[in-house]
Amino acid sequence: MAGIDEVAPSRVAMPSADLKTLLSRAAIVILSALLLFSLLLRLMNYEMRKDEQLYVPPIRLLDNYRLYEDFFYNHPPGSAWLFHWIGATIGSDHLLFSGRLSVFLAWMLFLAAIGAITYSLTRSGLISWCVAALTVTNDLFLTQTGMAATNNFLPLPFAFIGLGLFVLAVREEYPKIFLIAIAGLCLSLAAVFKISAVAFIPPVAIAALLLPRTCRFRDRLLHVVAPLAAGGLVGGMPVLIPLLAAPQRFLAHVAQYHTGPHLQYWRTANAPGEEQAVSLMAKLLLAQDIWFSAAGAVVITLLLALLLTAFQAPADYGKSRLSRVLNGPLLVVAGALVCSAAMSLLPTPSFPQYFAPPLICLPLGLALLFGSLAPETRTRLQPVFVGATMVVLVIEAPRLAQHIGTAVRPDRWTVTRVHEAGVAISQRIAAAGAQGKVATLSPIYPLEGHLEVYPELATGPFAYRTAEFTSQDLATWYRMTSPDRIAAMFDADPPGALLLGFDEVLERPMLDYARRNGYLPSTDLGFKDRYGSPVLYLRPPPQ
Incomplete structure (x- = not known):
């Protein structure tokens, strides 16, 4: 009996230790899954940043254009x-x-x-x-x-x-x-x-x-x-x-x-x-x-x-x-x-x-x-x-x-809303019958809608905003334009629409061109981002 009494505690303790280990491992697995899922949701819901106007467009541009040479x-x-x-x-x-x-x-x-x-x-x-x-x-x-x-x-x-x-x-x-x-x-x-x-x-x-x-x-x-x-x-x-x-x-x-x-x-x-x-x-x-x-x-x-x-x-x-x-x-x-x-x-x-x-x-x-x-x-x-x-x-x-609350509503994710904004812009331009490229310093939106953008503006405002500081020799290696030359570029190839409202200073020459040429503003686009509320200027129908 004494031998049985001595062995019994160890027989009871072993399953308890195993259960404790199993529970701790299960807790780590569950917590890891929650962390990764939270990380994914945060990525998909993080508000779009200006830098992404440079990095995201090549996803579509590289189908038809060459890196560095064409944009x-x-x-x-x-x-x-x-x-x-x-x-x-x-x-x-x-x-x-x-x-x-x-x-x-x-x-x-x-x-x-x-x-x-x-x-x-x-x-x-x-x-x-x-x-x-x-x-x-x-x-x-x-x-x-x-x-x-x-x-x-x-x-x-x-x-x-x-x-x-x-x-x-x-x-x-x-x-x-x-x-x-x-x-x-x-x-x-x-x-x-x-x-x-x-x-x-x-x-x-x-x-x-x-x-x-x-x-x-x-x-x-x-x-x-x-x-x-x-x-x-x-x-x-x-x-x-x-x-x-x-x-x-x-x-x-x-x-x-x-x-x-x-x-x-x-x-x-x-x-x-x-x-x-x-x-x-x-x-x-x-x-x-x-x-x-x-x-x-x-x-x-x-x-x-x-x-x-x-x-x-x-x-x-x-x-x-x-x-x-x-x-x-x-x-x-x-x-x-x-x-x-x-x-x-x-x-x-x-x-x-x-x-x-x-x-x-x-x-x-x-x-x-x-x-x-x-x-x-x-x-x-x-x-x-x-x-x-x-x-x-x-x-x-x-x-x-x-x-976490958006887990069952992917339609509310930032990545979804940005894509739907691009589709809405495309539909608005098609309904107006406006032909031509979309001029904007936020090219992700028109590219999400399968619209054509100007190669000079295809990766956002970064070359455009530094144009006055770019020497002529250096500018020859860039596909770019500048606030002073953008009107001439539009005269040679008129935009079907201009998507503005994200940067009042940089967009001023584009806004002046739209007003000067009778482009029709459309403000109820149904979206905005951290940089402003967009306005779509549509080319007027030919007289």
């Missing part, structure tokens, strides 16, 4: 071709939806990469989930940077994968050549989407010459530097091809525009509603607001706590605490953090989305430090991680759950 585009080609490919793959004529879906897929890739790489470094599924959840709840990622169909978020998953795989590949005695090649591929792909992502390449390139420390220099050249360079060359092909085919045209769009007309425009203009920072002090203040938001402050606090804990652990035989904690992989991540932070401060003006790249270093830093701790120390710190994550989730819950 203005002031960034590397990655986002244009990705959005176009996603739109063609799903067969949707909802342009903004295709662009936002592309960003959501980038989110999925980012979170999957965080989970996989963090788990490889920590061997803890719970910690990996916490790190991914802290990334989802970052304030910057839940605003224009991660919600609009632009190129701001797209490079981040690839930069993270490249940096993470490189760290995994060189932390052992023998480098993993395949992982290093994929790391080089992903780091180059990040720069294909946004040129500022090159900030992650120098620290990795330098580390390739130094890690693993146990290898001879000749072996590093063969097994680390060579595959990294080969992968980088393949990943960089989407940039290298247009650069080699027409170097002057490519550089005029991607480099010279930003250092010339764009810079001059922002030095003289004061655009309302824009969060630009021009001076160094303004940039630092903007960076402080972004990097030390609720989620950012929690992650930084966790990093410092892990760093202090690691330093307090007993030193390994033959190694000092400093050399054990500040190892090669952690220094690579620290170098990437410094380089990307410095790059964030370089452009003038700076916008909030420019400060996103350093944030991808934080998950890797957390994983490396946590993985370096002794098992019993990890067990003690795990509740701290979970508690901090829950606090951040509670703080960000209102923002994440903001659009």
